[in-house]
Amino acid sequence: MIEREQWCEGCGVTLQTENPEEQGYVPASALEREHIICRRCYRIRHYNELAPVEQDPSATLRLLEQIAQADALVVQVIDLFDISGSWIPGIHRHIGNNPLLILGNKVDLFPKSIKHQRLKEWVQGAAKDLGVKPVDVVLTSAAKGTRIDVVAEAIEKFRDGRDVFVIGTANAGKSTFINRLLKEFGDEGEEAVTTSPYPGTTLDAISIPLGDGKHIIDMPGVVRKDRMSEWVDPKELKQITPDGEIKPKVYQLSEGQTLFFGGLARIDFVEGKRQSFICYLANGLYIHRTKLEKATEIWERHRGELLSPPKNPDSLPKMVRHSFVINATMKEDIVISGLGWISVGSEKAKVDVWAPEGVRVELRSAVI
Known part of the structure; x- marks a missing residue:
C-alpha cells in the first residue's frame, strides 16, 4: 500500500499498486523514483497511447x-x-x-x-x-x-x-x-x-x-458532452483537431446541395441564391459535396468508409437536424462545437445542419 500524499505528477491521480486495471496504478518498484507517474501517463508519453477515461x-x-x-x-x-x-x-x-x-x-x-x-x-x-x-x-x-x-x-x-x-x-x-x-x-x-x-x-x-x-x-x-471531441474515438480525434494554421475551404453552393464533413455532420443548403460557404475545420478532415436529393442515400451507403471519421458510425448518438435562417444582414458563423464553423451570410438562406444528438450547433456573429 502507498500513502495518500503520493500522487501522479503527470495527471494528479492518487497512486496505487494493487490493481493494474484501475486508475493510478504503478509497479511497486516505481515508488523509488524521484518523479513518479502512473502507468497511464507513462504510456501516453512514451507510446502515444490514447484511451478514454470515465469521469464524473x-x-x-x-x-x-x-x-x-x-x-x-x-x-x-x-x-x-x-x-x-x-x-x-x-x-x-x-x-x-x-x-x-x-x-x-x-x-x-x-x-x-x-x-x-x-x-x-x-x-x-x-x-x-x-x-x-x-x-x-x-x-x-x-x-x-x-x-x-x-x-x-x-x-x-x-x-x-x-x-x-x-x-x-x-x-x-x-x-x-x-x-x-x-x-x-x-x-x-x-x-x-x-x-x-x-x-x-x-x-x-x-x-x-x-x-x-x-x-x-x-x-x-x-x-x-456537447462537443464533437467528446464523442470521437481517440484514434480518430487527430483528424478533427487542428494542429496548425487553418486553411479555409470555400464552396460555392447552389440551392439543393449538401456538404458532408466526414461522417460526423452535414449541412444542407435548403433555399437561397448561390453563395459561398467558407469552412473552418481541421485541414485533414474530408469534405464531400453532393446534391441534397441524393444526400440521405450517400450518407447511409458510405458513412464509415468514404465518409469518415467515424469508422464506426454506431459509436455516435443519432443525428438530429438544426434549422437556421440566414438574414444576410451581417456575416455569421454556423458553429458545430468541437468540429469548427462555416461562415455564411452573403445572401439570405435557409440551412439545415445535421449533427449527433447533444452536440452544440449554433449561429453567431462571424469571428473572421
Missing part, C-alpha cells in the same frame, strides 16, 4: 468549489477554435470574488491575416454576454509558445503574490500551457504535466510550487 463531471465541479474559498488569481484557458464549447458553465459561481484572467489559447490556428486585437475584442464580448468581467484577456499558443512572455507578465501582475488556479474545459490546453511556462521559466527537464489530444488527461488537481512559496494549480478539465 459533478466531481470535477466539486473540486472547483474550493477556488471560491481561496485567495488566488484564476486563469481560465479557453480554446479559441471552440470558444462556446470551452467556457465553464457558471464560472462566476466557482471563482467567488477572485480575479479572473482569460487566456485565449490556440491563436496559431487562425489565419495570419486576422488581427489579434479583433480576436481579443471578440473574446471580451463573449465574456460580457456571459456576465463575466475578466481583469484582462491575453491571446497565446501554448503549443507554439506564442506571446508566452506576455502571459507570464499578466499572471505575475494580477496574482499579486497569490496562488494561481488554472482552469478550463477538457482539452482546452491547460496542461500544455503550464508545461510551456515551466519550459520557458522553470528548470529544464521532462514535462511536468502529462498532455494528450484526448479530453480528460488531467484527473486531479496538480500543485506546482512557485518561487515565493505559492503554487500554480492545474485543475482537472471540466467535461462537456
Whole structure:
C-alpha cells in the first residue's frame, strides 16, 4: 500500500499498486523514483497511447468549489477554435470574488491575416454576454509558445503574490500551457504535466510550487458532452483537431446541395441564391459535396468508409437536424462545437445542419 500524499505528477491521480486495471496504478518498484507517474501517463508519453477515461463531471465541479474559498488569481484557458464549447458553465459561481484572467489559447490556428486585437475584442464580448468581467484577456499558443512572455507578465501582475488556479474545459490546453511556462521559466527537464489530444488527461488537481512559496494549480478539465471531441474515438480525434494554421475551404453552393464533413455532420443548403460557404475545420478532415436529393442515400451507403471519421458510425448518438435562417444582414458563423464553423451570410438562406444528438450547433456573429 502507498500513502495518500503520493500522487501522479503527470495527471494528479492518487497512486496505487494493487490493481493494474484501475486508475493510478504503478509497479511497486516505481515508488523509488524521484518523479513518479502512473502507468497511464507513462504510456501516453512514451507510446502515444490514447484511451478514454470515465469521469464524473459533478466531481470535477466539486473540486472547483474550493477556488471560491481561496485567495488566488484564476486563469481560465479557453480554446479559441471552440470558444462556446470551452467556457465553464457558471464560472462566476466557482471563482467567488477572485480575479479572473482569460487566456485565449490556440491563436496559431487562425489565419495570419486576422488581427489579434479583433480576436481579443471578440473574446471580451463573449465574456460580457456571459456576465463575466475578466481583469484582462491575453491571446497565446501554448503549443507554439506564442506571446508566452506576455502571459507570464499578466499572471505575475494580477496574482499579486497569490496562488494561481488554472482552469478550463477538457482539452482546452491547460496542461500544455503550464508545461510551456515551466519550459520557458522553470528548470529544464521532462514535462511536468502529462498532455494528450484526448479530453480528460488531467484527473486531479496538480500543485506546482512557485518561487515565493505559492503554487500554480492545474485543475482537472471540466467535461462537456456537447462537443464533437467528446464523442470521437481517440484514434480518430487527430483528424478533427487542428494542429496548425487553418486553411479555409470555400464552396460555392447552389440551392439543393449538401456538404458532408466526414461522417460526423452535414449541412444542407435548403433555399437561397448561390453563395459561398467558407469552412473552418481541421485541414485533414474530408469534405464531400453532393446534391441534397441524393444526400440521405450517400450518407447511409458510405458513412464509415468514404465518409469518415467515424469508422464506426454506431459509436455516435443519432443525428438530429438544426434549422437556421440566414438574414444576410451581417456575416455569421454556423458553429458545430468541437468540429469548427462555416461562415455564411452573403445572401439570405435557409440551412439545415445535421449533427449527433447533444452536440452544440449554433449561429453567431462571424469571428473572421
